[in-house]
Amino acid sequence: MRFRDKSIIVTGAGSGIGRAAATLFAAEGGLVVVADRTEGADETARLIAEAGGAARAIRIDAGLEEDVARAVDLAVAEFGGLDVMFANAGISGGMANIFDTDVALIAEVLRVNLIGPFLAIKHGAPHIAQRGGGAIVLTASVAGIRSGAGSPAYSASKAGVINLAQVSAQQLTGSNVRVNAICPGLTETGMTKLTFDYAREAGKSDRIGRLNPLRRGAQPEELARVALFLASDDASYVNGQAIAVDGGLSSSHPVTKQEFGRTAV
Ligand SMILES: NC(=O)c1ccc[n+]([C@@H]2O[C@H](COP(=O)([O-])OP(=O)(O)OC[C@H]3O[C@@H](n4cnc5c(N)ncnc54)[C@H](O)[C@@H]3O)[C@@H](O)[C@H]2O)c1
Numbered sequence: 001m002r003f004r005d006k007s008i009i010v011t012g013a014g015s016g017i018g019r020a021a022a023t024l025f026a027a028e029g030g031l032v033v034v035a036d037r038t039e040g041a042d043e044t045a046r047l048i049a050e051a052g053g054a055a056r057a058i059r060i061d062a063g064l065e066e067d068v069a070r071a072v073d074l075a076v077a078e079f080g081g082l083d084v085m086f087a088n089a090g091i092s093g094g095m096a097n098i099f100d101t102d103v104a105l106i107a108e109v110l111r112v113n114l115i116g117p118f119l120a121i122k123h124g125a126p127h128i129a130q131r132g133g134g135a136i137v138l139t140a141s142v143a144g145i146r147s148g149a150g151s152p153a154y155s156a157s158k159a160g161v162i163n164l165a166q167v168s169a170q171q172l173t174g175s176n177v178r179v180n181a182i183c184p185g186l187t188e189t190g191m192t193k194l195t196f197d198y199a200r201e202a203g204k205s206d207r208i209g210r211l212n213p214l215r216r217g218a219q220p221e222e223l224a225r226v227a228l229f230l231a232s233d234d235a236s237y238v239n240g241q242a243i244a245v246d247g248g249l250s251s252s253h254p255v256t257k258q259e260f261g262r263t264a265v
Contacts, residue, residue: 139227
């Protein structure tokens with residue numbers, strides 16, 4: 001019960017990693033504002049309530065300043081303040097290369113994926129500081145660490161999120177508000193449903209995640225558990241970091257793997 005009576009906002013909580021995190025926060029006693037732009041928010045809040053937890057759903061566009069302010073206002077009004085912000089909402093924006101990416105597309109990806117976390121910090125941190133401290137967790141991606149895991153627009157947006165965690169942790173010096181990011185590898189969620197479904201239908205599930213040493217994709221709870229760790233006092237001295245949660249994918253240059261128990265050829 002690491003989050004007993006803590007007021008927590010999760011954006012993108014209507015599906016995938018956000019839903020898993022909202023559910024786990026509530027199971028550990030958290031009072032959760034479940035924010036999403038879809039009706040998935042209501043469904044997540046219903047699931048939490050059914051399990052005996054406390055949640056309020058709110059429909060927001062996480063890349064719009066007035067909407068993020070509304071979510072913070074709801075947490076303050078309903079739960080008396082704010083302790084944790086998990087800025088997780090994101091879009092993939094497709095796989096277009098630079099020459100097929102028009103400015104409107106990259107602007108929208110940056111608005112949701114990068115300006116969204118910026119707004120979450122801007123509006124959430126002062127309230128968390130008022131409580132004497134707490135944590136902000138941002139969802140970046142392995143795509144933000146280096147090339148190869150997303151489109152140019154998506155990758156640049158997530159690289160921005162990693163830097164935002166560093167800069168904002170510094171700018172919150174003295175507030176006792178920590179800011180960290182998780183960098184998921186391929187995870188089975190709404191965003192990647194087509195990839196997983198296609199692989200299953202084609203009998204190629206073993207190809208999913210085969211480039212990482214664990215040779216599989218992740219489940220949303222595996223990401224959510226790391227987000228909860230970073231949001232909790234267990235991570236009381238972790239600040240300004242971006243933690244890859246990718247089965248080991250980003251730990252190597254692309255070389256022939258040395259397999260356990262076998263000499264690589
Ligand atoms: N699934 C992966 O393989 C993977 C890998 C790396 C990073 N991520 C990141 O994880 C985060 C969560 O995505 P997911 O994989 O759980 O996908 P998902 O599609 O299952 O969940 C994303 C949620 O965010 C919501 N959302 C999107 N834009 C929004 C907006 N403007 N305002 C409010 N809500 C919005 C969606 O409605 C959805 O409920 C994203 O930031 C994504 O970029 C995912």
